[in-house]
Amino acid sequence: MRLIAVAVVAWLATISAAATRQPTPPTSQAPDMRIDEQAVGLFVRMCNECHDTGRISSTRRTRTDWENQIGQMVEKGAKGTDKEIETLIGYLLRTFGKVYINNAQADEIVAVLTLSQKDADAIVAYRAANGKFVDFDALKKVPGIDMKKLETRQDAVGF
Ligand code: HEC
Structure with missing residues (x-):
């Protein structure tokens, strides 16, 4: 299909x-x-x-x-x-697209990284609670997000 x-x-x-x-x-x-x-x-x-x-x-x-x-x-x-x-x-x-993960709103994370709304909300909530992500690996600490998909979009993520 x-x-x-x-x-x-x-x-x-x-x-x-x-x-x-x-x-x-x-x-x-x-x-x-x-x-x-x-x-x-x-x-x-x-x-x-x-x-x-x-x-x-x-x-x-x-x-x-x-x-x-x-x-x-x-x-x-x-x-x-x-x-x-x-x-x-x-x-x-x-x-x-490019998304600056330390400033972006959830809807922009969805649009650029094609993550689910739930995953984008989790990233924004984690950032609000723990501060900025220093690098791509730091995103792995966000619980339950689709890291496999995120890894395919790594070059679209800025900090
Ligand atoms: C009517 C002619 C025309 C059309 C149609 C057009 N462009 Fe352009 N575009 C230009 C011109 C003129 C420039 C800048 C001047 C130059 O070529 O140096 C430019 C520059 C750009 C640049 C900057 C490139 C750079 O080197 O920084 C991007 C990106 C771009 N256009 C994207 C688009 C996109 C996306 C579309 C479709 C929505 C589009 N253009 C349609 C005429 C056009």
């Missing part, structure tokens, strides 16, 4: 890329990544017109940074409805 979904996404991205004569955008290697086929299509349509997607994916960005960046792109001429932009920001956060 999952394989079929991935194949469909790849196929959709190929036809949209062919339509705009641009290469398919890079996707995250994270095994848990849920590729949103609609978002990939949007990404190709909205973001590949003026510069290649490698330029976009080279830097991980926080939610605020992505929102500001997309705002600037819209000013330069990128076109999309509010709903499409929201979908795109969700995709960019999951794929090329």
Whole structure:
């Protein structure tokens, strides 16, 4: 089922890329990544017109940074409805997002690291009780969170 979904996404991205004569955008290697086929299509349509997607994916960005960046792109001429932009920001956060774990709210932890709300709440509660996390290993002390998933998202975590 999952394989079929991935194949469909790849196929959709190929036809949209062919339509705009641009290469398919890079996707995250994270095994848990849920590729949103609609978002990939949007990404190709909205973001590949003026510069290649490698330029976009080279830097991980926080939610605020992505929102500001997309705002600037819209000013330069990128076109999309509010709903499409929201979908795109969700995709960019999951794929090329960054979260500063010592400051982030739970919803941003969910959006970037794709952890459950419960795990994100546990991280925020642990931080409130015990102070800042000094490094990635310090997150292992938070009881009951999905460390296996978190480890696949390590490069998206900042301190
Ligand atoms: C109408 C043309 C246009 C579209 C469409 C567009 N951009 Fe841009 N983008 C630019 C320009 C112009 C620059 C900055 C100037 C430059 O190229 O040096 C830029 C720069 C960027 C940068 C900064 C790159 C860096 O090196 O710091 C990012 C990230 C980016 N765009 C992301 C996006 C995303 C995401 C989308 C889709 C929502 C998008 N762009 C759509 C024109 C566009």
